[in-house]
Amino acid sequence: MLLLILLIFPSVINCIPPDPFQDIDFLNNPEVSRQLEKLPPVLSPDQLTNESRSLSKKLDKVPQYIIDNCPLVHMYSEERYWPSDINEFITHFRLEDKDGETVQFTDGHINLTTLEDLRPRYDASMINSSSSIIESKDLYMTANEEFATDPDWLVGHRPEYGTGLVKKGPALLLISDKGNGWVDAFWFYFYPFNWGPYIMGYGPWGNHIGDWEHSLVRFYMGEPKFLWMSAHSGGTAYQFEAIEKVRKLRRVDGKIENKIINRPLIFSARGTHANYASVGQHSHDVPFFFMPLSDFTDRGPLWDPVMNFFAYQLDGDNVRPMSEREENLGTSWLSFAGTWGDKQLLGTDPRQKWCPVQWRYIDGPTGPLFKHLDRTSLCPSFKSWNIWHGCPARHWIKKGEGLDAEKNDLVGDNCGVLLYNIRPRWLRGVMRFLMWRGTICFFMDYFTG
Numbered sequence: 001m002l003l004l005i006l007l008i009f010p011s012v013i014n015c016i017p018p019d020p021f022q023d024i025d026f027l028n029n030p031e032v033s034r035q036l037e038k039l040p041p042v043l044s045p046d047q048l049t050n051e052s053r054s055l056s057k058k059l060d061k062v063p064q065y066i067i068d069n070c071p072l073v074h075m076y077s078e079e080r081y082w083p084s085d086i087n088e089f090i091t092h093f094r095l096e097d098k099d100g101e102t103v104q105f106t107d108g109h110i111n112l113t114t115l116e117d118l119r120p121r122y123d124a125s126m127i128n129s130s131s132s133i134i135e136s137k138d139l140y141m142t143a144n145e146e147f148a149t150d151p152d153w154l155v156g157h158r159p160e161y162g163t164g165l166v167k168k169g170p171a172l173l174l175i176s177d178k179g180n181g182w183v184d185a186f187w188f189y190f191y192p193f194n195w196g197p198y199i200m201g202y203g204p205w206g207n208h209i210g211d212w213e214h215s216l217v218r219f220y221m222g223e224p225k226f227l228w229m230s231a232h233s234g235g236t237a238y239q240f241e242a243i244e245k246v247r248k249l250r251r252v253d254g255k256i257e258n259k260i261i262n263r264p265l266i267f268s269a270r271g272t273h274a275n276y277a278s279v280g281q282h283s284h285d286v287p288f289f290f291m292p293l294s295d296f297t298d299r300g301p302l303w304d305p306v307m308n309f310f311a312y313q314l315d316g317d318n319v320r321p322m323s324e325r326e327e328n329l330g331t332s333w334l335s336f337a338g339t340w341g342d343k344q345l346l347g348t349d350p351r352q353k354w355c356p357v358q359w360r361y362i363d364g365p366t367g368p369l370f371k372h373l374d375r376t377s378l379c380p381s382f383k384s385w386n387i388w389h390g391c392p393a394r395h396w397i398k399k400g401e402g403l404d405a406e407k408n409d410l411v412g413d414n415c416g417v418l419l420y421n422i423r424p425r426w427l428r429g430v431m432r433f434l435m436w437r438g439t440i441c442f443f444m445d446y447f448t449g
Contacts, residue, residue, distance in 0.1 A: 039181075039220055039225075040180035040181065040182075041180060041376070042178045042179070042180070042182045042218075042376040043178055043179035043180060043182070043376065044178075044374055044375075044376050045176075045315075045316040045317075045374050046316075047179065048177060048178075048179045048316070049179075052179040052180055053177055053179060054177050054178065054179055054180065054181050054182055054183050055175070055177045055183060055313075057315055058313075058320065059175070059313050059322065061253075061322065061323075062173065062175065062311050062322060063175075063183075063222070064252060065219060065222045065223075065224075066173070066175065066183075066185045066217070066219070067251060067252075067306055068250060068261050068263070069185075069217050069219075069224045069240075069263065069264060070173075070185075070187060070217070070263065070264075070304075070305055070306045071187060071215050071217070071227065071229075071263070071264045071265065071266045071305070072164065072246055072248070072263050072264070072265050072266070072302055072303070072304055072305075073189065073266055073267070073268050073275075073302070073303040073304075073305065074265065074266070074267045074268065074279075074297070074298070074299050074300055074301075074302055074303075075158075075159065075268050075300045075301045075302075075303055076268065076269065076270035076271075076296065076297060076298055076300045077298050077299070077300030077301070078270065078300070079268075079270060079271070079300060079301075080150075080155065080195060080271065081154070081155060081156055081191050081192060081193040081194070081195055081211075081271065081273075082155065082156030082157050082158050082159075082166070082169065082191065083156050083157060083159075083166045083169030083171075083189060083190060083191055083303060084153075084156040084157065084168070084169050084190055084191060084192040085157075085168040085169055085170065086115065086170075086190055086333075087114070087115060087329075088153065088168065089153065089190075089192055089210075090112045090114075090115065090117070090118065090141065091111070091112060091113060092143055092144055092145060092151075092153050093111070093112050093141040093142060093143055093144060094110050094111050094112065094141075094142055094144060095112065095122075095139045095140070095141060095142065095338070096139065096140050096142040096343070097126065097134070097138055097139055097140075098138060098140070098343065100343075101126040101127065101129060102126065102127045102142075103122060103124050103125075103126060103134060103139065104124060104125050104126065104127050105117070105122075105124050106123060106124060106125075110127075111144060112141070115329050115330065115332075115333040116330055116332065116333070118136075118332065118333035118336035119136060119332045119333075119335065119336060120135075120136050120332065120335040120336065120337060121133055121134060121135050121136055122134040122136065122139075135337070136335075136336045136337045136338045137337035137338060138338070139338035139339075140338055140339045140341070140342060140343040140363070140364065141209075141210070141338065141339060141340055141341055141342070141364065142342050142343070143209060143341075143342055147193075147209055147342070148351050153192065154192045154193050154209070155192070155193075156169060156191060156192050156193075157169050158301055159301045159302060159303040159304070161301070163304065163307060164301075164302045164303050164304030164307060165304065165307040165308060166303060166307070166308060167308065169190070169303075169308070170308045170309050170310055171187055171188060171189055171190075171305035171306075171308065171309040171310075172187070172188040172190070172309065172310050172311075172312075172368060173185065173186070173187055173188075173305075173309050173310065173311040173312070174186040174188065174311075174312050174313075174314055174319075174368060174369075174373060175311070175312070175313045175314065175322075176313075176314040176373055176374075177314075177315065178218075178376070181220050181221045182218065182219065182220055183218075183219045183222075184216055184217075184218050184219075184373070185216070185217045185218075185219065186214055186215075186216050186368070186371075186373055187214060187215050187216075187217070187305055187309075188212055188213070188214040188368045189212070189213045189214065189215075189268075189273065189303075189305070190210075190211070190212055191210075191211040191213070191273050192209070192210065192211070193207070193208075193209055193210070193211065194206070194207060194208045194209075194210075194211040194271065194272055194273065194365075195207060195270075195271030195272065196208075196271065196272060196358070196360075197271070197272060197284050197293055197294065197295065199292050199293055199355060199357070200292045202355070203355075203360075204271065204360070205355055205357070205358040205359070205360055206272075206358050206359070206360075206362055207360055207361050207362070208341050208342075208361065208362050208363060208364045208365065209340075209341030209342050209364050210339070210340030210341035210364040210365055211272075211273050211365060212340065212365050212366075212367060212368060212371070213230050213268070213273045213274070213275060214229075214230050214368065214371060215227060215228065215229045215230065215266060215275060216228040216229075216378065217240070217264070218378065224240040224264075225239070225240055226238065226239060226240055226378055226393050227240050227243050227264055227266075228378040228379065229266050229275035229276070229277070230274070230275055230371075230380075231269075231274035231275055231276065231282075231295070232272065232274050232284065233381070233383075234379070234381075234383060235275070235379065235380075236276070236277065236394065236398065237378040237379060237391055237392065237393040237394065238277060238393055238394045238395075238397070239393045239394065239395045240264065241395075242277075242394060242395050242396060242397055243264045243265065243266075243277060243397070244264070244265045244277065244278075244397065245262035245263060245264060245265065246262070246263050246264075246265050247260050247261075247262060247263075248260070248261060248262075248263045248304075249261075251306055267279055267297035267298070267299075268297065268303075269282065269295035269296060269297050270295070270296045270297070272284070272295055274295050276295065276297050276398075276400065277397045277398060278297070278397050278398065278399050278400045278405070278406065279297045279298050279299060279400055279404055279405065279406055280296070280297065280298075280399065280400020280401055280402050280403075280404045280405030280406070281294045281295070281296055281400050281401040281402035281404070281405065282294060282295045282296070282297065282400050282401070283295075294402075296402075296404070297400060297404075298404050310325065310326050310329065311323065311326060312326060312331070312334070314373060319331045319334055319335075319369070333367075334367060334368060334369045335369060336367055337366065337367075337370060338366070339363050339364035339365060339366060340364045340365055340366070340367060341363070341364020341365065342361070342363075342364060343363055343364075344359060344361060344362045344363045345359075345360075345361040347359075349361075377389070377391045378391045378393060379391035390446070390447075392446065392447065
C-alpha cells in the first residue's frame with residue numbers, strides 16, 4: 001500500500017489548486033527559496049564579532065522596520081483572560097520555595113511590590129528559617145488571594161475597539177543581533193491566566209497562573225524573512241510572505257503617519273493564548289490533527305502591541321533598556337528564573353483534578369529570557385520525536401479545521417487536498433482511510449511546508 005501511495009502522489013501533486021488566501025506570485029516563484037538559501041548564516045551570541053554585527057551595541061531607538069512588521073494579534077471573540085500589566089500583576093504575589101516556605105526580604109517585607117523585587121538571586125531568609133542566598137530558579141510566585149474565583153487582576157484587559165490599544169497590558173520587545181545582517185525581534189505577550197483545553201468536553205486541563213507567549217520576526221538587512229509563533233511547548237515557523245497581512249496606518253515615534261503599510265496577523269487561541277496563522281480548530285501540542293484536544297481561534301478583538309510596549313536590546317548576557325520608561329523598570333526582573341505563577345497544586349487540594357494525561361492546575365511559566373532567545377534556529381526547542389531538530393519555515397498557511405475555518409472544499413486541508421483529484425472514489429476512500437489527518441499526511445506537511 002505504501003508503494004501505491006508513492007506511485008499516486010507524483011501524479012496528483014501538480015493538480016493542487018492555488019490557495020486564494022495567499023500571494024500566488026510569491027508561492028509560485030522558486031527564486032524566493034533560492035535567495036533564502038544563499039543568505040549568510042545566523043550567528044549565536046558567542047559567535048558574534050564586531051565585524052559581523054548587524055546592529056550598534058547601543059541603539060538610539062527601536063528600528064522602524066521592527067515597528068512596521070510587528071504582528072497584530074486577533075484574540076478569541078469569547079476570550080476570558082486578556083493581556084495584563086506585569087507591574088500590577090506581581091503585587092498579588094509572594095515568593096515561595098518548592099516546599100512552600102515564604103521568602104522574607106532583608107527589610108522584612110514579604111509581598112512583591114514592584115518589578116525590582118524580582119531578581120536572579122536573593123540574600124534573604126525563609127520564614128522560620130535561617131538567612132541564606134536563594135537562587136530564583138527554585139522559587140515560585142505564589143498568589144496571596146484565592147485565584148479560582150477569577151478576581152479582577154486575573155482577568156486582564158480587553159483591547160480597545162478600533163485602536164487595538166491595551167492601556168494596562170504592555171507587550172515586551174526584545175531585540176537580538178544575530179550577525180551577518182540578521183536581527184531577531186521577539187514580541188512577548190503576557191496574560192495573567194492560562195485557561196487550558198477540554199478533552200471530550202471535560203476539563204479544563206493544564207491551567208496555570210501567568211502566561212508568557214511570544215512571536216519572533218527574523219529580519220535580514222531590515223527586510224522580514226521569517227515569522228515564528230509560540231504554541232504551548234512548541235510553535236510553527238513561516239516564511240514571512242506567507243503570513244496574512246492587514247493594512248494599517250504606519251506609526252513613527254508613536255505618531256500616526258498618512259501611509260498605509262501591511263502588518264502581519266496572528267491568532268491567539270481561546271484561553272491557552274497559543275498562536276496560530278489561521279482561524280478555526282487546531283491540534284493542541286500533538287503531531288497531527290486530534291479533535292478531542294484542540295485550540296480554537298477566530299477574528300475577535302484585535303490587539304496592536306506597538307500601541308504600548310517595553311523595549312530592550314539583547315547583547316549576549318547583557319540587557320539594555322531602550323528608553324527612560326524601561327530604565328525605570330530596571331532589568332533584574334528579566335533575570336528572575338522562577339515561575340510567574342503558583343506551583344502545581346497538590347493532588348489533595350480540592351481545586352486540583354487529574355486525568356490520564358494532565359492535571360487541572362500545573363506550574364506557572366518562566367519569564368522571557370528563558371525562552372532560548374540565543375537560538376539560531378527559528379524554533380526554540382524540539383519535540384522528542386523530532387530527533388533531526390528540523391524547523392522548516394512553511395510557505396503555505398496551515399489552515400484550521402472545523403466550522404470556523406476559512407476554506408472551501410479544495411483549500412486549507414494541507415496535504416489532504418491531494419486526495420480530491422484521485423479517481424475512482426473508492427480508491428480515494430482507501431487513501432483517506434490510510435492517511436487523512438494521520439502520520440503520512442503530517443510528514444508530507446512537515447517536509448514540504
